[in-house]
Structures are given as C-alpha cells and as structure tokens.
Amino acid sequence: xxxxxxxxxxxxxxxxxxxxxxxxxxxxxxxxAVNEAVRESxxxxxxxxxxxxxxxxxxxxxxxxxxxxxxxxxxEDLWLLLFRKSDGLYVGGSGLHRxxxxxxxxxxxxxVRKSLEGQGYVTEAVxxxxxxxxxxxxxxxxxxxxxxxxxRSAAVAKRAGYMLEATLxxxxxxxxxxxxxxxxxxxxxxxxxxxKGVEITE
Ligand SMILES: CC(C)(COP(=O)(O)OP(=O)(O)OC[C@H]1O[C@@H](n2cnc3c(N)ncnc32)[C@H](O)[C@@H]1OP(=O)(O)O)[C@@H](O)C(=O)NCCC(=O)NCCS
Numbered sequence: 001x002x003x004x005x006x007x008x009x010x011x012x013x014x015x016x017x018x019x020x021x022x023x024x025x026x027x028x029x030x031x032x033a034v035n036e037a038v039r040e041s042x043x044x045x046x047x048x049x050x051x052x053x054x055x056x057x058x059x060x061x062x063x064x065x066x067x068x069x070x071x072x073x074x075x076e077d078l079w080l081l082l083f084r085k086s087d088g089l090y091v092g093g094s095g096l097h098r099x100x101x102x103x104x105x106x107x108x109x110x111x112v113r114k115s116l117e118g119q120g121y122v123t124e125a126v127x128x129x130x131x132x133x134x135x136x137x138x139x140x141x142x143x144x145x146x147x148x149x150x151x152r153s154a155a156v157a158k159r160a161g162y163m164l165e166a167t168l169x170x171x172x173x174x175x176x177x178x179x180x181x182x183x184x185x186x187x188x189x190x191x192x193x194x195x196k197g198v199e200i201t202e
Pocket of ligand 1 (some may be wrong): 017044045048049097110111112113116117118119120121122145146150152153154156
C-alpha cells in the first residue's frame with residue numbers, strides 16, 4: 001500500500017451494514033435524529049466529549065450534519081451515523097477522524113445514545129468501520145483514544161481487537177479543568193489481517 005495522494009478521488013462506501021446496523025455518512029435532514037439522541041445522552045457524553053457542553057438547538061444539529069456531509073466529500077472527516085436496521089432509530093455516532101492520508105491512518109471515535117448503552121451496538125459498529133478502514137480505505141493504522149477513566153470506552157477498543165500501545169500522562173484537561181491521561185489503542189494492517197485469521201506470507 002502507498003500514501004494516498006488525492007483522497008477526493010478515493011471511492012469510499014458512504015453506506016454499509018453490520019448485523020443490526022446501517023452505518024452511513026450524514027445527510028441533510030439527519031439533524032432531528034441526532035439532536036434527539038444527543039439531548040437524551042448529555043449526562044453520559046459531557047465528561048468525555050468536548051462538544052457535549054450544552055443542549056444543542058435543532059438548527060445547530062442540522063447545520064452540523066450538513067457540514068459533516070460536506071467534510072465527507074472533501075475527505076476532511078468521515079463522520080458515520082449509526083441507525084438500527086429493525087426500526088431506523090438513530091443509535092449514535094462514530095466515524096474515521098483525524099486522518100493522515102500520507103500513511104494512511106485514522107482514529108475511530110464513538111458514542112451511543114443513553115437508552116441503547118450496554119447492547120453491543122458500538123462494538124459492532126467499530127468492527128464494521130475497522131473492516132472498511134483496512135479493506136476499502138487501505139488504512140495502514142487505525143487508533144482509538146480515550147480518557148483512562150473511561151472504562152466503557154476502553155472496553156469497546158479491547159473487544160474490537162485493538163491493542164493498548166501507550167498511555168499519555170497529563171496530555172489534556174477534562175471539562176472540569178482537571179488534568180487527564182489518555183490511552184492510545186492501535187491496530188496496524190498486519191495486526192488486522194492476523195486478527196481476521198488471514199495467512200500472511202512474506
Ligand atoms: C463508550 C460507550 C460508547 C460504550 O458503549 P457500550 O454500550 O458500553 O458499548 P457496546 O455498545 O459495545 O456494548 C457493550 C456492552 O453490551 C453488552 N453486549 C450485549 N450484546 C452484545 C453484543 N452482541 N456484542 C458485544 N457486546 C454486547 C456487553 O457485554 C457490554 O456490556 P457491559 O456494559 O455490561 O460490559 C458509551 O458508554 C458512551 O457513549 N459513552 C459516552 C461517550 C464516550 O465516552 N465515547 C467514547 C469517547 S473515547
């Protein structure tokens with residue numbers, strides 16, 4: 001694999017499925033679903049997600065999905081919305097962020113609406129997005145970062161097969177202004193193929 005010189009020309013599936021989820025890029029009109037789920041989940045999100053510091057207005061959520069759709073096309077950020085297949089309910093957000101196309105490498109982020117926590121939707125989504133990153137986008141590396149106190153998030157990374165590579169000490173501050181530590185979980189393409197049981201010959 002090689003560095004991707006012009007990511008705009010890369011064909012990236014903007015909608016795909018896992019067992020229980022439709023996972024797709026944001027579109028105009030998604031704002032209401034996102035707004036409702038964020039409002040329901042603010043208490044859970046606030047300690048860990050810097051953007052969850054206020055109750056968003058509907059217009060703000062709609063602007064944000066439209067901006068997300070634009071950034072997707074520009075390959076600046078690949079935000080992905082998770083919808084439950086059975087009833088179309090918006091489950092939460094994920095995506096491939098902080099990309100470096102010269103590697104290429106990405107960071108997967110995620111959150112789930114409060115009423116659907118503890119049902120395995122996020123692990124399912126992270127596994128499917130990991131497949132897309134390595135198989136469709138030629139990633140050489142994918143990482144997941146979380147606050148060391150965020151046990152549920154670290155558990156998702158481990159369940160999805162990511163290895164703890166490093167702990168950064170006092171690399172930022174939490175919403176209360178206290179210093180925080182960050183876990184970095186990573187997966188290389190080689191580790192991904194081994195995880196998938198693909199035989200590697202060199
Ligand atoms: C971090 C966060 C996304 C984890 O969500 P989650 O619901 O715990 O994760 P999953 O959807 O993978 O569900 C895992 C749980 O479902 C259970 N589960 C049920 N069915 C399952 C299945 N088919 N597959 C996997 N797990 C399943 C697991 O046993 C686990 O249960 P436990 O909580 O008792 O250990 C969620 O807590 C959240 O949104 N937090 C706020 C935002 C945040 O912190 N984001 C991460 C920032 S780094």
